[in-house]
Amino acid sequence: MYPILNTIDIVVSDLDASIAFYARLGLAFKVDEHSPEHAGCDLPNGLHVMLDTEGFRTPFLPGWSAPSGGPRTLLCFEFDTPAGVDATYAELVEAGYRGIAEPFDAFWGMRYATVADPDGNGVDLYATLPAS
Secondary structure, three states, X not given: OOOOOOEEEEEEOOHHHHHHHHHOOOOOOEEEOOEEEEXXXXXXXXXXXXXXXXXXXXXXXXXXXXXXXXXXXXXXXXXXXXXXXXXHHHHHHHOOOOEEEEEXXXXXXXXXXXXXXXXXXXXXXXXXXXXX
């Protein structure tokens, strides 16, 4: 029997800023009525994504500190078209989010770009390139 990956928990410094960023990608987080430092979002594919503030999460992670340098984990969002990747990347960068990698045609057959969420986590945007 294998464990089932069904939830991703992202530790964030500013819950409202993170909710606003991910809303631009179509995720609708709901703040927990019992804990205003925790929010969740159910995705159509069955995955549940949580946002927890550092203040909420760190008591359960002894010795934890925010990572420095580049992102260690990237969330990857698939788009229907390469144009969707380009448009979303442009929208996010124009809104003030940091671009990590501008859109490019990857050798593995996808249009790819990466932005940073408010805490510096990598967020990949990708779409399959049309067959040539």
